Amino acid sequence: MRFTHPGFKIAGIVASLFIVAACSSSNTDGAATTGGTTxxxxxxxxxxxxxxxxxxxxxxxxxxxxLSAQAQATLQAQAAWLAKYPSVTLTVEGHADERGTREYNLALGERRANSARAYLISLGVDANRLQVISYGKDRPFAVGSDETAWAQNRRAFSRVN
Known part of the structure; x- marks a missing residue:
């Protein structure tokens, strides 16, 4: 059965206009667009x-x-990511869990950050793109005094500058 009533034709045109309008509206949700894709x-x-x-x-x-094998795999992925974005620089932050003195943990955090940085450099990342800072135990990622929290706080974190 075919509908030829003028009301159906107008409704179809109006529906088409809404679809076209929705596709051509500006991106206002804060999502990034690249070549027209979100x-x-x-x-x-x-x-x-x-x-x-x-x-x-x-x-x-x-x-x-x-660096564990898993840490090396993550840093290899970071090096590949950095190759895609040659203008991006990173600060590699060294962190420690809450145990130990402040001085000990600052030194340990610095060794962790430098270990990650050195590995990224060995993978071809320009040393000038990588800064190092240690926060020791002063900026915990996970709050808590148990192995789960401590394990999350013993890290090197790569922050985009």
Missing amino acids: TGGIVPGSQEDLAATAGDSVFFALDQYN
């Missing part, structure tokens, strides 16, 4: 993009600053 609110080359694409943290064992 990237789900993540701006390419941003901290959120690094976290989603490569990961922004590597973790360490108690009193250690050597």
Whole structure:
């Protein structure tokens, strides 16, 4: 059965106009657009993009600053991400859990950050793009006094500048 009533034709035209208008409206939700496509609110080359694409943290064992295989894999992904965004620079932050003195944890955090930085440089990242800072135990990621919290706080965090 075919509808030829003028009301159906007008309704179809109005519906088409709404669809076209919706497709051509400006992006007002804060989502990034690249070539007309939305990237789900993540701006390419941003901290959120690094976290989603490569990961922004590597973790360490108690009193250690050597990189595990998993940490190396994350840093390899970060190096590849940095290759896509040659104007981006990072600050590698070293962190420790709450145990130990402030001085000890600042030194340990610095060794962790430098370990991550050195590995990124070995993968071809220009040293001038990477700064290091240690926060020791002063800026915990996870609050708590148990192994779960401590494990999350023993890390090197890559922050987009």
